[in-house]
Each structure stands twice: as structure tokens, then as C-alpha cells.
Amino acid sequence: MATNILNRNDYAEGTAAKHFFFSSIVMLNIGVFLALLTSMRLAWPDVFPNDIPWLHFGRIRPVHVHFVIFGWISMAFAGAMCYMAPALCKTKLWSEKLGVWNCWAWNIGMVAVFFTLINGMTSGREYQDLIWPLDIYVLLFIFAPLAVNIWLTMLNRQTQGLYVTMWFFGAALLFIILSYFIGAVPDLFPVTGLAEAYMTWWHAHNILGLWITPVSAAIAYYIIPKISGNTLYSHKIGHLHFWSIAAFYSTPGAHHLMGAPIPEWLKSFASVSGVLIMIPALAFVVNMLMTMKDKWWMYAKNIPLQWALTGVLFAIPLNIQGAFQQTRSLNWYIHGTHWIVAHAHLALLGFSSFIEIGAIYYGLPKLLKRELYSERLARLHFWMMAIGFLGFWSVLTAAGLVQGAAKVYEIPYIQSVIATHPYMVGRVIFGGMIIFAQPIFLYNMWMTAKYGKKIAPEPTGGRAPAGATA
Amino acid sequence: MPKYVVGAVLVVLVIFTSIAITIVGGSTYMNEIPRTELAIEKEKLLGHSAWTIHDPWMRGDDTPSLAGKGKKIFIREGCWWCHTLLPEQTQDWAYFGEPPVAGDVQGEAPSLFGSDRKAPDLLHIASRNRVKAWHYVHHRDPRAVTPGSIMPAFTHLTDHELDAIIAYLDTLK
Secondary structure (H helix, E strand, O other), X not given: OHHHHHHOOOOOOOHHHHHHHHHHHHHHHHXXXXXXXXXXXXXXXXXXXXXXXXXXXXXXXXXXHHHHHHHHXXXXXXXXXXXXXXXXXXXXXXXXXXXXXXXXXXXXXXXXXXXXXXXXXXXXXXXXXXXXXXXXXXXXXXXXXXXXXXXXXXXXXXXXXXXXXXXXXXXXXXXXXXXXXXXXXXXXXXXXXXXXXXXXXXXXXXXXXXXXHHHHHHHXXXXXHHHHOOOOOOHHHHHHHHHHHHHHOOOHHHHHHOOOOOOHHHHHHHHHHHXXXXXHHHHHHHHHHHXXXXXXXXXXXXXXXXXXXXXXXXXXXXXXXXXXXXXXXHHHHHOOOHHHHHHHHHHHXXXXXXXXXXXXXXXXXXXXXXXXXXXXXXXXXXXXXXXXXXXXXXXXXXXXXXXXXXXXXXXXXXXXXXXXXXXXXXXXXXXXXXXXXXXXXXXXXXXXXXXXXXXXXXXXXXXXOHHHOO | OOXXXXXXXXXXXXXXXXXXXXXXHHHOOHHHOOOOHHHHHHHHHXXXXXXXXXXXXXXXXXXXXXXXXXXXXXXXXXXHHOEOOOOOXXXXXXXXXXXXXXXXXXXXXXXXXOOOOOEOOOOOHHHHOOOHHHHHHHHHOHHHHOOOOOOOOOOOOOHHHHHHHHHHHHHOO
């Protein structure tokens, strides 16, 4: 019986989450290191030997994107799911063994992603760059086992209702599997022209809107009330957030194609639903900030809370930008410029990564039953990343506005390249701060696992009560 | 019925509505639009012009023409991460040429619009510059012909591969 093999309790509770969290930190380090190479290429084009194709910008860029999205962020999500789902359902993870296999299959998949993309084996479709055998691998060995594990944990729950976090976990896993499959259709079947372009970008935006945004929010819904000790401000607003994400965030893919010859009504549709993402965004931010009522002193004191709340605060500019960038007037000014790169990093590095790092600082020591090795290193990590990110975002936004102006005033293209060069150097410097902060994170977590002071498990901590699973 | 079943059904309905919009939106008017040069050539050989299962290796060996191989190399080397194939529907027209129409990509996959323009748009490059020698030099040493360019020098490409890329650029009128 497959169920028996998977369910045989060979692994201690939390093993899968530990595997995922450590893998995600390693992926983060690889992903940001690749970013350093690409940003140096943009500042000094001949900085690396041009005879080595692996070191070319066009080869590294997709690897960077896939490592941060599917390596770092998605694996941190998997870790958070394997940690939070049992706690919120007051049961064990359905199968720790499946979780651990899932994690190794994921890591092997990322190795394959690295070697195919760096060798130029790609589908040539942004955010869906993988070749078709890997598309199938990602669906069958990465997302499907994770979904099975989390869904069955939800079904085995010992609680009557489900907390907000669990709605998002359950739904986002369904979203990502459907979206990933539809995104892969043009790799597997003869879909061409504008239909291919639209499917590519529909999926590209759904990775952000139906996977990264809701799961990041779900993690914040768990750790912010948990650490602050307050109950969630409003479950009703949580409902509003959840349903408005499903309604408005599954359709704005066409805003990536505002300049393309797709039907005009489709662009208008994307614009309108795009601006309406303000509803889930505001619902989320308000809910989180109100949950902090009377506990704001903890923002400066508590490390995981500092990360998670900073991520929530980044969601404010992120969603204001995101909503209004989808209107045609703003879109034609900034489309394709560095502004968009800044915005994408605000979403993935600012909002999402800060929340996940908070989740790891909160969850991993608890899973290891040890205290964090060094608070000072954690603070250094935070400030290097916060200052580095704000600088990085500012220079790229400025560079994007320069490019937009050059476009509008019909200045020869090369002039905009020369004008944005100082910003590209700034990008390397501030980006470097972010990049060199990550080995500190890995070191701190490794030392926590090896030498952190042991703590007795809390009687009413994050894990399930002893009696719940008999 | 339990609440979560109702919820799951609603979520699936929303997703599928979105997919329906995708398909209807993406395929409206499609059959009336003429296909591109590359798509027609590929269709002659394979029966359809889309992505094939042989494509992942990105050697371009399955493409019938030099230009088709050039497009593969254009994808493989990631040229499209900076050179978009989608001029903005704004004042860009004056510089990059006509706005894009569906016929520019009809029958081709991937469409390679790109999203992150750090270099001139190439959808109409052949209308601006068809000088082969210029393109050769530009790929081998970009700053020799365009001072201030941040394009890396593609010294690892063979002469034949450069021929293919230039043949591809020549189809972008």
C-alpha cells in the first residue's frame, strides 16, 4: 500500500519542514549570487570572459529568476506549509516521508533547471523558460506531492474550522498546479502567435498573483498574530482578501501585453481587474497592521516579527505601484524599463522574501528546538538587506524614469543606455549588499542547528499538542 | 455540502472562467491573419509551425532555414532578455518603426515579445539596418560600432551561428 509506505513514521515531526527551510536558504544564496553576475554584466559588459557562454547575461538571467522563484521562494513556502499546516490543523503532517522525498526531488529538479537553462536549453517564454520535460517534472515531482501532502493534512485536521492561512495554502496549491499546466501548454501542444503570448503572460502573472502573493500573505497571517500574541484583527477582512484575490488576481495577465496587438477589450479587462487588486492588498495590509495593535514595541525587539512586518509594509508601495501600472497611461511610460525590474524586486525581494525570512527565523529554531545562534548576525542580515534593497529599488526606479523619458522624447536609444549607466553601477553596489547578506543568514542558521542553545519544547507552542494525534 | 467543497468548486469555477477568457481572447480573429515567413517555412516541413518536442536542445537543427536556426540561437543566447520584439504603442514608433500587428508573430512560437528592454527593439530591425558587415562587427565587438553600448561581445558564437542570427534579423522587417 502506497499510503502505508508514505505514512510509516520513519521521520520525526518537522523533518520535512527543516529540509525545505535549509534547502530554500541554499537556493537563496545561489539565486542572489547569479544576480550579482548579471548586474555586473550590465554595469561593465566585458567584466567576464566573453568566450564562456555560461557567463553571458542572457544565459544567467533566467537561471536567477528560476532559482529565486522556484528555488528560494517556493521552497520556503513548502517549508512554511509543512510547518504551519500541522500546527493549524492540530495534527501531524500527512507524511513527513513524502515531504522529505518532495524536497529532494525539488533539489534535483533545481539542478536540472540550472544545467538546462545555463546551456541555453529553454522554451524562450518568460517565467515558463523550462523545456517541456522539466515542465512535467515540476508538476509531477514538485507541486503535486506538496499539494497532496498539505491537502491530506487539512482533511485529517482535528480542528473544526480552518484558519485563514490554511485557506490560502489549500487554494494556492490548486492555483499553481492549474496555472503551471496551462502555462506549459504551448510547450506541449501547437499553440502559436498571440495565443501563445497571452498564455505565457497569463501564467507569468499568476505565479505572482495566485502563488507568491497569497502564500506570502498566508505566512504573515500565521506569524504576526502568533508572535504578537494578539488574535487576528478580522476574519471577515480575511474573507474579503481571500475571495478578492481569486476574483481579481487571476486575470490581469494582459497588462504585460498592453503594447501588443491583442484585443483591446482584453487589455481593458486586465486594467480594470488590475486596479481592483487594491481591494485584497488593502484588506491584507489593514488586517496585519491592526493585528499589531498595542504591540508595536515588538517591531523593534522581535527579529522574525521585524522581518515579517517590514514585508507587510513593503506591500503598500508594491500594490499601489502594481495597481496603477496596469492603467494604460502609466503602463506606456514605464513598460519594459528598469522601473518594472524595481517593481518586480519590490514584490519578490521586498514583500515576499522579507516575510519568508521572518518565517524561517521564527520556525527553524523552533523546529530545531534550539535558540537562534546569533541575534547580532540576524540584525546585520536585516539591515544589510533592508538598506541594500531600498537603495537598489531607488536606483532602478530612477533609471526606469530616465528610460521612460528617453522613450517619450525620442532620444536615440544609446543615449538612454549611457544615461542609465551610473544607475547600473549603483545597482551592483546596493545589490551587493543584499547578496553578501545572504551567506550571513545561511551561516547563522547552520550554527543554530549545530551549536544553538537547546530549549525545552513549549507546552503550547507552534507544534501540535501531544494528545492530538495519539 | 461542506463549506470547503463549495469553496473549492467556486475557486475552480473562477480559474476556468479565467482560462476561457484566455482562450477566447487569445484566439479571436486568429484564422484570418497571415502567418510569418518563418512560420510558413516551418509548417512546410513539419505540418505545423509551433514548438516541437525536438526543440529543447536549441541547436536549431530541425528548422528548415538559416533564419529559423537564427531564431533558435537568438532564444538560446537570451538576446531577447534585452532586445524586445514589441515596440511601444507610443512615440517609440518614430524610432523603432510601426506598431506591432498580429501578423508579426502569427504562427510562431515562442512569440518573444520580451518585457525588460535594455536595448533597442528589434521587431523592425531589417527596415533600419540590413548591413551584414555592421551586424558581424556589432556581435563580435559591440563598442566598436556603438560606443557606450552595454551589449556583451558574443565571441563564443561560430561564424555560421552569426550568419544564422543575421539571417533571422533580416526577416524582421
